[in-house]
Amino acid sequence: MRRTYRGAAIEVTFDLDLCTHIGECLRRAPAVFELRRRPWILPDAASADEIAKVVERCPSGALQYRRVDGGPEERGPEPAVVTPMRNGPLLVRGRVEVRREDGTLEVLPRASLCRCGGSLNKPFCDNTHLRNGFRAPGEVFHIELSPVRLQGEFPMSKVDDPRGQ
Numbered sequence: 001m002r003r004t005y006r007g008a009a010i011e012v013t014f015d016l017d018l019c020t021h022i023g024e025c026l027r028r029a030p031a032v033f034e035l036r037r038r039p040w041i042l043p044d045a046a047s048a049d050e051i052a053k054v055v056e057r058c059p060s061g062a063l064q065y066r067r068v069d070g071g072p073e074e075r076g077p078e079p080a081v082v083t084p085m086r087n088g089p090l091l092v093r094g095r096v097e098v099r100r101e102d103g104t105l106e107v108l109p110r111a112s113l114c115r116c117g118g119s120l121n122k123p124f125c126d127n128t129h130l131r132n133g134f135r136a137p138g139e140v141f142h143i144e145l146s147p148v149r150l151q152g153e154f155p156m157s158k159v160d161d162p163r164g165q
Contacts, residue, residue, distance in 0.1 A: 007043025009069035010051050014041060018124055019062035020089070020112050028054040059091050059141075060125070061108040074109045084138035089125035090115050091141075098123055 002015040012032075025033040031045040032054070043051060048071050055063045056074055067073055080094025089112040096108040101122070112125040116134035119126045128134075 005039055005041040005043050006068075007048075007051075009048035009067070009071070010043050011066045011068055012041050012043050012051065012055060013064045013066075015062050017062075017121055018060045018108075018111070020060045020125055020127055022059055024057040024059075025054055025063060028057060056110075059110060060112040061096070061110040064109060076109050084115065084136065085141045086138040087135050088115075088129050088138065088141060089113055 001017065002013050005012045005014070026035065029046055029051060032042055032051055034040055034042075048067060048069055052065055052067070052071070052074065055065045065074065076094035078094060080092055080096055083091045083093075085091055092111045092113060094109070096111045098106050098108060098111060098113075100106060113123050114121075114125045114128070115136065116129035116132060118128035118132045118134070120128065
């Protein structure tokens, strides 16, 4: 379920089902993204340009934005670029069309797609690869720990999410 947080210059949306809890938002814009606050996203707490840069760092596509101030919208590479992560998902940047199990088509600017076969949210990654010991070649993805990602080697479940969502 995607939730919308509206500001004067930018609208930010968040879908917990897509979030892989990398925490780029928390580290890069703590005034905007604060887990223990309600609402946890305050789009007016920074400039629209700053928020757009942070949102574009979200590898899963859980965070997206729409400029309401006429500023530039996100434009990924064309054609889309797929990067396999070592022992992890496929990171896709660009126009990603994903058909969900219920048949709905979603267009995302970024996505983390499962390649271990264990995700309970296919085709999206839910970090099950950490639990099931998935091994495969690919680029190294450096995970910085954050309030939402306390350990790098274990997936976080939704019941552990401090946002309570």
